[in-house]
Amino acid sequence: MVNFNEIWNKKTLVGLGLGQFLSLLITSTGFSSSELSRRGINAPTSQSMLNYVLLALIYGGIMIYRRQALKAKWYYYVLLGLVDVEANFLVVKAYQYTSITSVMLLDCWSIPSVIFLTWFFLKTKYRFRKFAGVAICVAGLVLVVFSDVHAAGRSSK
Known part of the structure; x- marks a missing residue:
């Protein structure tokens, strides 16, 4: 039998809250892309820039605070970043048409x-x-x- 005290702990509630926040951000991106497209504005890369700035500040700040070394060579991160930027560009562009x-x-x-x-x-x-x-x-x-x-x-x- 499942014990609800094991399920509803702080870790679960934080994960649930963060998941809902992420879902809100994804939906906001889709809505803003559609709205900007309807008004004739085409700026998918600029629209995603805030995501990357926040990622760099938060994740980069955590990595600096913990003084952790990178787990892979730096150029792998650059390559992965370029792929992610292009994929995010295509996703935001697709949001404009749906x-x-x-x-x-x-x-x-x-x-x-x-x-x-x-x-x-x-x-x-x-x-x-x-x-x-x-x-x-x-x-x-x-x-x-x-x-x-x-x-x-x-x-x-």
Whole structure:
């Protein structure tokens, strides 16, 4: 039997809060991309710059504070950064041509995909809590689809 005191601890609540904050940021990026595109503004790289500035300040500050050495050569990080910037450019560009519902569907579907791919290729072992989180995510995905279909049916009458 699952003990709820084991599940609802500080670590779980912080993870849940950070996940919700990240979801809010992703949805905000999709909404702002669509809105800027509707107004004729095309600046996907500039739109993502705040993400990279915050990442550099927070993660870089933590690395400096802990005085940790890099785990790989510096040029791997530069190469990975370039790939990430280009991928983020394409994602923000794609947000300009789609709806918020599509963005949420892609966001929700990426979680089960990553779980499956890491299990298949990296042989990662997951516990019940991870699968429960994925099930909640997929349930939210189904609810978004049904609410969108229901709203489309109401608006056509």
